[in-house]
Amino acid sequence: MSRVAVLKGGRSLERQVSLKSGARVEESLRRLGHEVIEIDVGHDLVDRLSAERPDIAFVALHGRDGEDGTVQELLEVLGIPYTGSRVSACIRACDKVLAKHAMRDAGIPTPDFFAFRQTAVRSLGASGALPRIGERLRFPIVVKPASQGSALGIKFARTADDVPTALIAAFSYDRKVLLERYVAGRELAVSVLEVDGQPHALPIVEAVPEEESFYDFESRYQIGRTRFICPAELDAPVAARVQQLAVDAFRLLGCSVFARVDLMLDGETSAPFVLEVNPIPGLTDTSLLPQAADAAGIGFDELIARIVAAAA
Ligand SMILES: Nc1ncnc2c1ncn2[C@@H]1O[C@H](COP(=O)(O)OP(=O)(O)O)[C@@H](O)[C@H]1O
Numbered sequence: 332m333s334r335v336a337v338l339k340g341g342r343s344l345e346r347q348v349s350l351k352s353g354a355r356v357e358e359s360l361r362r363l364g365h366e367v368i369e370i371d372v373g374h375d376l377v378d379r380l381s382a383e384r385p386d387i388a389f390v391a392l393h394g395r396d397g398e399d400g401t402v403q404e405l406l407e408v409l410g411i412p413y414t415g416s417r418v419s420a421c422i423r424a425c426d427k428v429l430a431k432h433a434m435r436d437a438g439i440p441t442p443d444f445f446a447f448r449q450t451a452v453r454s455l456g457a458s459g460a461l462p463r464i465g466e467r468l469r470f471p472i473v474v475k476p477a478s479q480g481s482a483l484g485i486k487f488a489r490t491a492d493d494v495p496t497a498l499i500a501a502f503s504y505d506r507k508v509l510l511e512r513y514v515a516g517r518e519l520a521v522s523v524l525e526v527d528g529q530p531h532a533l534p535i536v537e538a539v540p541e542e543e544s545f546y547d548f549e550s551r552y553q554i555g556r557t558r559f560i561c562p563a564e565l566d567a568p569v570a571a572r573v574q575q576l577a578v579d580a581f582r583l584l585g586c587s588v589f590a591r592v593d594l595m596l597d598g599e600t601s602a603p604f605v606l607e608v609n610p611i612p613g614l615t616d617t618s619l620l621p622q623a624a625d626a627a628g629i630g631f632d633e634l635i636a637r638i639v640a641a642a643a
């Protein structure tokens with residue numbers, strides 16, 4: 332049995348989800364017989380870790396600081412073993428622009444895109460290139476901050492008129508913004524779990540919006556607005572391809588132990604496109620990784636036990 336520090340909360344915009352993930356992980360760790368040290372991540376993080384000297388840190392953070400390698404870097408410095416992906420994979424996965432370039436270079440399909448830095452808009456007249464982006468990607472396009480989660484700052488632009496407002500919204504979250512081709516189709520999530528050091532795809536989850544609204548899609552993330560189906564009903568070859576792509580993306584970005592890959596399946600061609608890889612997906616009771624694990628016969632406590640064992 333180990334002394335496990337659960338790192339949760341923090342100052343990320345996904346703080347509330349992280350607190351829920353953390354609480355559920357703590358209950359599970361206690362059931363598994365571990366001693367739990369609860370840490371709401373803040374200014375005293377290093378002091379607390381130095382004082383407590385846990386055997387393992389369970390990183391239940393999402394978004395900035397927790398998922399982007401910042402906290403992982405500190406844990407490396409302090410010599411505390413931690414759960415999930417290493418620093419470099421977190422850095423690659425959390426930056427959607429970096430991750431999409433890597434995927435495109437490696438032949439993993441991801442929607443066509445261009446990226447803009449705020450400095451290019453301010454100092455290089457980049458807004459003059461916006462009409463060209465519209466022509467190259469074709470509308471509708473999706474505008475999103477390079478590093479953010481839980482659909483924060485994501486806007487759909489149906490026409491060129493929508494782009495400036497969408498850009499301003501995205502720039503309020505990040506200095507780097509992604510403009511991406513919109514894929515009309517089905518939304519899938521594939522959780523990947525390492526077994527004996529080899530990544531395996533868990534059953535696919537499909538997110539089905541109850542009421543589709545092009546603009547107000549943030550509402551999809553509110554409880555009850557989205558239904559989740561696991562395993563997703565897909566033809567076997569499509570499912571196999573989607574799962575293989577998830578494993579390929581996991582490997583490409585160098586993830587460890589677990590991650591969740593978000594994809595879109597083109598409604599007409601059934602061609603899959605990887606949107607992003609989440610190195611620390613949600614672990615709440617409505618989250619997709621626990622659902623997928625459950626569908627594979629891996630209960631929540633077993634999932635947590637495996638993640639902790641891999642860290643130790
Ligand atoms: N190119 C796209 N085409 C269609 N829908 C998209 C696209 N990009 C994002 N979305 C929608 O927005 C959601 C969030 O996008 P994602 O890239 O996964 O960012 P995050 O989950 O980090 O906020 C997706 O699950 C999907 O519903």
Ligand SMILES: [Mg+2]
Nearest residue numbers: 481482593607
């Ligand atoms: Mg996502």
